[in-house]
Amino acid sequence: MKKLLLCLSLMVGLSISTSTFAQKTDAPKYLGNVEGVKEYSLNNGMKVLLIPDGSQSNMVVNIVYNVGSKDEGYGEKGMAHLLEHMLFKSTKNLGDIKKQLSDKGGAANGTTYYDRTNYYEIFPSNDENLKWAIQMEADRMINATILQSDLDKEFSVVRNEFEIGENNPSGVLMEKVFSTAYMWHNYGNSTIGSKEDIERVKAPTLRKFYEKYYQPDNATLIIAGKFDEANALKHIAENFSVLPKPTRQLGGTYTVEPAQDGEKTVELNRSGESKLVAAAYHTSAYADKDYAALAALGEILTADPSGYLYKSLVETQKVSSIWVYAPEVRDAGLMYFNFDVPKDKNLEVTKNLVRTELDKIGSIKYNAEDLGRAKSKLLKQIADNKNNTVSFAISLTEIIGAGDYKLAFLYRDNVENLSVADIQRVAEKYFKSNNRTLGVFVPSANETRVQPAEFRPEQIAALTGNYKGKALEKDVAPFEATIANLKKNVTEGVLSNGMKYGLINKEVKGDKIIATFKMLLGNEKDLAGKNEIGKLTAVLLKSGTKTKTKEQIQDRLDQLKSSINTRLYGQNFIISVNTYKNNYAEVMDILKDMVTNSTFPQNEITKTITEQNTNLEGQLKDPEAIAQNELQRLSSPYPKESVFYTASLQEQIDNSKKVTRDQIVNYYQNILGTNNGLGTVLGNIEAKNVVASLENTFGKWNAQSKYAEVKPTYFETKKLDKNFLTPDKENAIALGTESFKMNQKSPDYPAFVLANEILGSGGFLSARLPMRLREKEGISYGVGSFINIPVSNDVASWGYYALLNPTKRNAVESAIKEEVSKALKDGFTADELLTNKKSYANIQKTMLGMDNTLINLVNKKLQYGISLDEYDTLNSKIADLKLDEVNSALRKYLTLDKVTSVYAGDFNKK
Template identity: 75%
Template sequence: MKDLAIRFYLILVILLSNFILAQKSEVPKFLGNTEGIKEYSLKNGMKLLLITDGSQSNMVVNIVYSVGSKDEGYGEKGMAHLLEHMLFKSTKNLGDIKKQLSDKGGVANGTTYFDRTNYFEIFPSNDENLKWAINMEADRMINATILQSDLDKEFSVVRNEFEIGENNPSRVMMDKVYSTAYIWHNYGNSTIGSKEDIERVKAPTLRKFYEKYYQPDNATLIIAGKFDEANALKYVAENFSILPKPSRDLGSTYTVEPPQDGEKTVELKRAGESKLIAAGYHTVAFADKDFAALAALNEILTANPSGYLYKNLVEKQKVSAIWGYSPEVRDPGLLYFNFDVPKDKDIDVTKNLVKTELDKISTINYTQQDLARAKYKLLKQIDDTKNNTINYATYLTEIIGAGSYKLAFLYRDNVENLSVDDLKRVAEKYFRSNNRTIGVFIPSPNETRVKPAEFLPNQIASLTDNYKGKTLEKEPAPFEASIANLKKNLTEGVLSNGMKYGLINKEIKGDKVMATFKFRMGNEKDLAGKNEIGQITATLLNTGTKSKTKEELQDRLDQLKSTINFNMSPQTLTISVESYKTNYPEVMDILKDVLTNSTFPQNEVNNKITEINTDLESKLKDPVKLTIIELARTSTSYPKKSIFYTGTLQETIDNNKKVTRNQIFNYYQNILGADKAVGTVIGNVDPKIAVASLENTFGKLTSKSKYEELKPTYFETQKSMKNILTPDKENAAASGVYNFRMNQKSEDYPAFVLANEILGSGGFLTARIPARLREKEGISYGAGSYLTIPISNDVATWGFYSLYNPTKRDAVENAINEEINKAVKDGVTEKELADNKKIYANLQKTMLGMDESLVDLVNNKLQFDLPLDDYDSLNDKIQGLQVDDINNVLKKYFGSDNIISVYAGDFNKK
């Protein structure tokens, strides 16, 4: 009887404890569906957004915390960003997060900005990944370890990230303009923070920040893509609803930036070749209706080729390039302009010219055409973002930081409803010299000072609470991410001129259509010494035809919500098209016009060469660029006329200056042609329409130059090391390479691929080189390896790279050499092999869920007669590899005796 009573008591205890746990779990409360975004909430204050897309084979889990650099106090600059890094370390329950992310083949990251911090993971869609990701995010919300030992390593990684930014003149200039424009508000502080604060913060201080802001009432969880909604709600309930709502009150940021009362000046002097002019105007929060008008005005002023500032400054060669930027922020922000200035221009004269043009903004008579052009472009961007579900889920991070995800829809509505009067009103209100940070401070009486409206939480709530959005679009059909399904939905054919094409029947959200075409052209004789001519020709293909100006071409593409991009490699012109089902035929007609009737106006030739050279001049002392170029020059010995020759930056600049319009026109007329091209279209396009459009666009386009594939020469590499001094550069770079003979049919190919994954490129910072340099020693922000093994020839390369503080140069060299030698000497372990097999397999499945990957696979099939089944076959071979296979490849191919290394940086820095 006693044993029976004890047994009964234990059963009762178990049942009671399960009842208590069940009571703690709470089903998320459904709040509504706004244009396909289903919104839920939990009693602890957490918000949940579900966005389903059956056409995806991937899903994303993205958690957004409403905390960013604006919430940092004295001595805390950079804390939000540093904490983001630390949360990838480990938790009390799950341990090493990066390792588990890698095992699942996930693509993951975290980002921090003024108003928010987010963490996201993209996985192949299955219930195991969904459950794990939700459990992991709940665990690191409250159970991150934040160890001082981890922080000691990570702060130098973050500092190195800071130093990388310090090498970028545009980024440094933006930081300085922001810090000058804001007197009190924390938007004046760079998100990456103060180097001194980063270095000195201690784990307990960081933990207080974490415990205050990383709570359910300050978080929004987004799940998007293909997933089981019922299971998602179940896992959220099990993992998040049991977390208590904290008793503390977060409060709100109450600092309000006062109106600026005079034009401000910031002058930056440091090493670098770039000449830049920048201007920042205080404007509005994203919630303000004026944000849409200002976004349109930004397009109207800066767009190439129609922008007023572009026409008066770039086309007239006063500056080489211009861009504008306005972040979606919670509080009043800045509209920021950047002007790149050619090296030979006087900076003071140019600054006065820029200011003169800026002063005209408030007086321009904006037209209905200006408005329509800007609205087409902005609405195209909005649709493109919304119709890429995975990217859309991460894009909402910024909008949530600005106050509410529904603000994205209100912004779109505001863009749709813009009038010319709105443009004139905001131009007159905000574009005043006393509201600008650019030049000198000039006292002036009777100024009309600008004070953007402040948006309180209840005001944003009143805007968004009852907002219902537009009618839901049709959901695209599911598409299984597999080679078998790709083959099932693929149609191949040949055009009358010999061009091969593929059509992938796949519904994409919004009836989007994507295509990539590759023109293989020319021969050794016809292409000799024409690399720069070909590159410039490609960049000028959208600058006007016999029937349409550059402006008209761009306007029509914007109206069609479409883009056409051109990119030239030595023997291949790649054309990328993005459009929508109903617009696709007309977009292809535009492409035909460009490929057959381009005029290459002389002023566009002049502007483009100036723009390209200004960009190259800015990189003359850039450590990363210098290591890449020097490595290519040292590891090969091509003659200068060869298409494979790599010139110095100065050589390229000088060669660009020699390019003439006649040379460009001759290249266009005699070398461009589609008779040896391949191309793939993906989308739900009627095959008859698609083929007719391809035939109409490319069928009669043949090259006068006979195509002969040029293959690279094998140059044996011998160990060498070179240092390049770049004085006063905060960051340094290292690159290494060696050449060997192999192609993708080689017996050693699968083992070499996995050996490279293990050594430097696999997983989420878990391969040996990044794990050693970043995770273990904290001496490099970015480090790893790369591998190029061709299909049609046997000239292969393996290399490594690292970004680091110049004072860590020797430590980086020693660590990389030790990891390579250790791999060759000791080989890999059974566990390491098993882990990386799993990582590789999962990543390959993730890649099959990306439309771009499907297009690339089909184009490779068309170009190289590469069977689609080889994709699965390679994975099967990799899964069958044994430890000896990897170790034999390491011993056969790797070793420090054949690696050329280049290190660039300010190595005199103490």
């Protein structure tokens, strides 16, 4: 799916000189500290939130504007989102924003929704990056150029993004349901907007929208992670406090959606294999206490396997899956239910069954067990989010849009204080047939209609004004994001059965513990033809054990604010654990029960196969799924029995239907095991306790099948351009690949990595392919290249991708081939070399500040014996590369004469 200062013309009638700005520097005013979120304000009305976390090595700068699609008028549909794209172009003082973001090597994005727009940058922590990000955000707040020439290119990129969404049946259905549910309020309008408005809007109109809403009194700046607070406040004062407070009054929106007076219905007719039923109910604003009760009720109704709707519809296989969504919005929102329907079910019959079950929501007698289960899951989600500081800072975007950042804490408090009576009350209040979007007008008398409460600004101010939050958490110990420091804090060992482990001593906010385990399984003979069996076995490990039902496992993990996820591909069985220090031992006991005592109930097997097949059926006419699947089949034509064989989408459906419980049990008993495994645990926990738990969980779980690595076969790709038609799909995709022989020990590896960076994957949309197709010609929303260079074999590949309007198929093909040909013929430039070296180094530093990167590096060392120092060694080699080495590597391994390409879309469109 998310992106210096001195302006002489802020709005009509406002003209301020440069010297005036320079004389008006004011320090941010401290307002208070709510659970580690330090709040400040500026005299011009701007709000500032600082969330320091010394355990991070990265920081995020996130600015939120209180403007979204809700604020768009007639002819302006999609303007907020289009403006978000334009603000990545250039400013009067800084110039090319994307190039500078690319040079910095961080992660950046912008997102738009109903109530807000935000822009964020994640960088390695240092004052240079902090100062630049603050300067940049201040500059593009008032000095964006918004050139018609840029808009002429960008509108087609946004249109392509719109078309991508149009390929998703569930997304389009949700959009239609929202639109039908709302008669007057702008929540009924899709954030992506109207394609016609996007195409027709002119730069001067977009500028008026920008000058009205992109002002300090309508913005909240968030800085989170590891940073110097004094310097942050100094930079904010220098760059933002000098901006004058506008004289215009925004006023806000005041439309209140009237009570719905009858069930509505909408029918969507589109090409595709998916069958869906959806229902939406008008509910509450995020600020309303009812929102917490509704969130819990959503879990009580839909959770797998305990939900009432889940049991009545999924458990009985009337639908294959269910999910619920309630946006965190400023005004009264919706609760939306989606039901995926298997291909062989009658849609009309299923719709009536769904309606019947929905009608029971208000009459069900909910109990304390229901509430406890839902609260555990919601509080786990809240804790996980709050204890990931960078993610928390970005997630506050939605809460600020909903009225005030403190609402996030009030929501948590409301969840903690929920009673069964609260659940019963909202179930009876909101879930009436006349408040549902499905049906027709039926005259009747004495209806009790639903009118959600309106929350005016003064009500939210009263809710949040004196809110203090809970006691502050302890400061987390800093952790320097370097290989040298990682080496100091890693302990390695071997369990009694031969499984290798690594322990990273790193304190994480909230005392979180994160672990990833990788088990190497089987051999060519024992795994032959068992791909679908293996994948299903991994998914079903949490479906019940000799001591616990699936429901009991999930309930306990939610109560412990923890998760265990398992997946399998080829010879790799992956287990991911996310928990907390105090709960670690019990979570590992649950994992042990799963891996040693699973029972694989037949009804869970049937449900899982139905759910997976329904998802696959939805992909049978999806361009992206088809292209990925067919390219893999064309470029790697393994025999069907091979562990590397890629089955067609229909084959996957057919194969999974043939899987029996006996096959799953046999795979579980003979193939799975940890004696050829490895794994890393990260957190602040005593090594002896971790080792003891690992030994207890994995030390005696041994596979009967002897492990022998199955080496991939090298298939030389051939020049091929193949079309796959997907009628009535608005978006198309181009994918291509070329195979060659290389591994990460090759002398050419560093040069080829950098060559790919320059060609298609480096920087922030600044590599050659995105610059040509997205920035210059506007014919692709997403375009780039990628490489797959293995460690233990030499079967490597380069590839590219591009999302496009089907009518641009030939233009995209030509542009990609021209750019690759130009790079091969003329080579890259010295400036490109220097710029991408810098951005690559910064990206690697950013990556090293992420816990998953640290875990993956240690696991790589455990599996392949590769020293942690290789991370720095590779970066040093890339930094020392000469231009001719990079150009030579590109020409040695890449040629258009061997690129296999597939194009999937409705290419009959005119």
